[in-house]
Amino acid sequence: MLYVRFLRQNKRICEECGYHLQMSSTERIELLIDRGTWYPMDEDMTARDVLKFSDEDSYKNRIAFYQKRTGLTDAIQTGIGQLNGIPIALGVMDGFFSIYGWQYGICSR
Numbered sequence: 001m002l003y004v005r006f007l008r009q010n011k012r013i014c015e016e017c018g019y020h021l022q023m024s025s026t027e028r029i030e031l032l033i034d035r036g037t038w039y040p041m042d043e044d045m046t047a048r049d050v051l052k053f054s055d056e057d058s059y060k061n062r063i064a065f066y067q068k069r070t071g072l073t074d075a076i077q078t079g080i081g082q083l084n085g086i087p088i089a090l091g092v093m094d095g096f097f098s099i100y101g102w103q104y105g106i107c108s109r
Contacts, residue, residue, distance in 0.1 A: 024070070025077045025094035033081035033090070040079040047074055066097045 007014075011031060012021040023031075029038055046063075053059040067073060075097040080089050 022095045024096050025072070025092040028092050029077060029079075029081075029090070032083055034083065034085065037082040038079055039081065040077065042078055043073065045074055070094055070097050072097060 007021060012023050012027070013019070014021065046067075049059040049063070051059075066075070072094055076091055076093050078089070078091045080087065082088065
């Protein structure tokens with residue numbers, strides 16, 4: 001049995017088999033960026049359905065579902081911070097803001 005606490009300590013890698021479990025964009029940022037140096041950019045951007053995409057469900061409904069599920073407004077988080085003291089700009093896709101590997105959001109327009 002895998003416990004969340006142990007997974008967090010091990011950067012979401014199973015100690016038994018070495019499997020890398022999915023990580024949210026927020027967890028990835030916390031892992032990479034020096035504490036207290038992350039400054040998000042474009043947090044107010046939201047996805048639009050310019051192609052009027054629809055199959056089993058509309059794009060608009062899917063976006064709303066993933067926004068509620070993740071607490072994010074889009075499938076990518078961007079910002080600036082420091083990595084081991086070095087200033088960087090970073091964009092991280094959120095794997096939990098997708099279905100079947102398709103990312104929904106600003107990056108898709």
